[in-house]
Amino acid sequence: MFDNMTPNQRLMSAVLLSVIFFVGYTAIFPPKQAEVTEAEAKVKTQVQTKAAAQTTPNTTTQVSQNPSGHEISAQDKIAASESSNILTVTNHDFILKMDTLGRISSMELLQEKFNDKDGNHAQIIPVSGVKPLYVRFLDESLNNEAMQTPYTASTSKIELSETPQKVTLTQKLSSLTVTKEITFYNDGHYDINVNLSQDKRYFIYLGQRPQLTENMMTVHGAMIYTGDDLVTIIEDGEAEGRKNFTDVKLISAFDQYSATIMYGFSNETNIVVERDRDDNPVVYFDALQNMSFNGYIGQKEFKTLKNINPMLTNAIEYGWFTFASKPLFSLLSWLHGIFGNWGWSIIALTILVRIVLYPLTYKGMVSMAKLKEIAPQVKEIQEKYKGDPQRMNAAVIEFYKKKGANPLGGCLPMLLQIPVFFAIYRVLLNAVELQGAEWALWIDDLSRMDPTFILPILMGASMYYQQKLTPTNFTDPMQEKVMKFLPVIFTVFFVTFPSGLVLYWFVNNLFSIAQQFIVNQQIANAKDAQIAAHKSKAKKDD
Template identity: 45%
Template structure:
C-alpha cells in the first residue's frame, strides 16, 4: 500500500467514524411537542391535489385544526395482557401502552447516568410498568376533521359516547362502538381490536344524504417511545408498485397529496402507527412550523380501514399484511439490508438467540468476502515488498514527478502489483458492513434479547463496557497484523489511534452492534493470520526456488 493508498484508506476510516459519530451524538433529537396537531399551512398548499382528494376545500386542514386538547376526558379503555389503549371523548386513541417486559424491562440511559449507577452515585432506575407510545400533545390516531368548517367546529365541541367503558382482549377480538350526535348527522366509529395490536375501523354516517360528507382521518403523529436521532422519524407511504415515499421530521416543507397508497405509517426507530385498507387510500401529509409531517387519509361518507399501533416486528407485520414490512426502513441501503435481516432471522430460528445469530452472520460475511480480502492482502503485501525500491525511485526522481510516476508504474507492472488492490476490496466491503450496521440498529427484535451472562439487552449499551474494550483491543491487534507502508509520521499516529477513536465512539452504541464489530475484528485477525502464513510460505518457496 503506497502513501496515496494509505491516505485514501485513512480518509475512508475517519469519514466513516465522523459520519456515525455525528449522526448518533449530534443530530437533533425530535421533541414530542413538535408533533402537536396545530397546522399552519397556507391556502395554496392544497391545490393540485391527487385524484380522489378533490373534495377537500383549500385550507381545510389549517382551518379545521383543533386547539391542543391534552386533558380531553377518557371514555373507554381496551386492556389485554400486553397492551392498554385509552380512547378519549373526541373518539381518538389518546394513548397506547405496551406492558410486555420486552419493552419495559430495560431503560435507555445516557453514558454519564450509567457510570454514576456503576459507581454507586445514583440509584438504578426501576423498570417501567408500561411504555407509552404516543406524544401527550400530538396528533392522535382516529382524529377526524370535517371539510365543512361549521360542522367541524361543532364536532370538536361534542363528545362521543362509548358502548362500553372497558373491554378486555384475551384470544378473541372485541368491538367498541363510539357515537357522536351532531346537528343533522350521527357519526359512528365501530372499532374491532385484535390481540396482535391491529384494529378494524368502520365509519358510518346517518342519514343517507350524509354519504357526500367529506372529511379527513389521521393515523396519528409518529410514536415517541424512542427518541433516537439517527433512525428515521416521520411518515412513510407505500405505493401500488412497492415503492416507498418518505417524509422525514423537519423536512415537510409543504402539504403533499398521494393517491392509491397501500398504507400510511408514522414511525420512529422501533414503533409505528399506521392505516392500511383493502382498497387504495388517498393520503394527505400536511406540515407545521417545525416542518414535521402530519398524516391524514381523505374520505367521504362511510369508510372501512385497518390500523396497527405497536412495534415494527417483522414477523408480526408480515402476518398482518406482507406490504407492511416496508415500514421497517434502513435508509438508502434498504434494498441490501432487508435480505441481510432475513438471513439474520433465519439464523435466529436455529440458534434461538440473537447474539449467536449475529456471530454466525458475521462468520458468513467473512467467508463470503474472503476472496476479496485475500486478493487485497496479496496486493498490499506486494506493495510492502516493493517499499525499498519505491523509496529509491522517490529519492532519485524527487524533482521530476512525471518520471517518478512513470517508473513507479513500470515497477508495479514488472512485479504484478496493483496500487489500488488494497483499496478496492475495502470499498466493496463498506456497503456490506453498513447494511449490517443499519439492520442491527433498527431491529426491534433485539430489545430485551440477552447474550452471555452480562448482556441483558442487545439494543442497549454494554452495561460494563466489556464489548467496546474488546472491540478496541481486537482492532489494534488486527491493525498490527495488517501490512502497511505509511511513511508520514502524522498519518501513522492517526492510524494507530483509530482503535481508540472507535472504542470511544462505540461505547454507548447498542451492544448488538458492538458485538458484530468485535466478532468481525476477531474473525479478521484469524483470517489475516492465515493469509500472512500463506504469503510467508509462498515467499519461502519462491526464495528456495530462486536459490536453486
C-alpha cells in the same frame, strides 16, 4: 499531508475518514428530539380549513404554495386524561384507550423490555399532538360543533384474547351522525368502518409519530408506501409543504422501533402530507361517506407485521441500504430460529458474511502485503524523479506492472465491503427484536449499550491487534500516527452503541485477525520457500 501520498493511500484515507465521520457524527450529534411541555400542549390554535379546501383527490405529488404551518385544534392538543376516555382495550401486552373525540388517545406497552430508563411502561401515543383516527370536517362550523360533542361507545371496556372484539363509537351532531365501527385484534391491529349519515367532506388523521427511542442514525418521521413499491420518507424537520399521494398501500408515522400505521385504502384515496410549525410531517387522508380501512399501532416486529399482512413489513425501513438490509435481516431471523438467541445469531451471521466475503478480503490482504514488500523500491523511484511528477508516476505505474501489484488492490475489496457493513449496521440498529434480548454473561439487552464497557474495550483491543498484524505502506509519519489512534477513537464511539452492533464488530475483528494471520503465514512460507530455492540453486551453481 496528502500531497506525497500514492493513489492507494489517498483512497484508503478517504474510506477511513468516511467511516470515522459516520461513526463520530452519529455518536456526537444524534437526531434532536422535540421537547413538548404540558403548557405548550394546551396552547390554543385554530384549524386551517382554507388550506384543506384546496386539497383534491387523484392529484400528483406537489408542494403547497402556502408556507404556513399546519395547525391542529386546541382540543386535539390537550393531553388525554382518565375523565376524557370512553373506551379501554386491554390484553396481556398493551392497554389502548379512546377518548370523547373518537381518537386513540393512548397505547401503553406492558412488556418490561419496552420500559424506559426509569422503569415506566412505554407509551406509543405522544401525550400531546394529533391522535390516530382524529376526524376533521372541512366545514368550519360543523368542525367546531364536532369538537364540542363527545362520542359515546357501545361498551366502555374490552378484554382481548384470541377472539377479535368489536365496538361502535357514535357522535350525534345537529345535522349529522358519525359512526365508527372498530374491530380490535390481539396483535395490535384493527379494522375500522367510518360512516356519515350525510355526505360531508372530512379528513382522518394518522396521528403523531411515537417518541419512544431516538438513537443515532435512525430515521423518524412519516412514510408513504405506494403501489409501485416506492417508499417516500419525510423526516422530522424536513417537511416542505403539502404533498398528495394516490395508489397508497400504507402510511406510517414512526420512530426507531415503533409505528402508527394505516393501510387497506382504495387506489383513489388521496393521502395528504403537510408540515406543522416545526416542519414535522402531518399525515391525513380524504375520507368517503362510508370509509373502511385498517390500522396497526405497536412495535415494528417483523413476524407480527408479516402475520397481519406481509405488505406491512415495508414499514420497517433501513434507509439507503434497504436492498441489502432486508435479506440480511431475513437471514438473521432464520439463524435465530436455529439458535434461539439473538446474540449467537449475530455471531453466526458474522461468520457467514465473512465466508462470503473471504475471496475479496483475502485478495485485498495479499495485495496490501505485496505493496508493503515493494514500498522501499517505490520510494526510491519517487525520490529519483521527484522533480518530474509525470515521469515519476509513469515509472511507478510501470514498476507496479512489472511486479504484478495493483495499488488499488487493497482498497477495492474494502470499498465493496462497506455497503455490507452499513446494511448490517442498519439491521442491528432497527431490529426491535433485539430489545430485551439476552446474549450471555453480562449482556442482557442487545439493543442497549454495554453498561460494563467490557465489549467495547474488547472490540478496541481486537482492532488494535488487527492493525498490528496488517501490513501498511505509509510514507507519511503523521498519517501513521493518526492510524494508530483509530482503535482508541472507535472504542470511545462504540461505548454508546447497542451491544448487538458492538458484538458484530468485535467478532468481525476476530475473523479479520485470524484471516490476516493466515495470509501473513502464507506469505512468510512463500518467502522461506523462495529463499530455500535460491540457496539450492546457488549451491548447484557452485
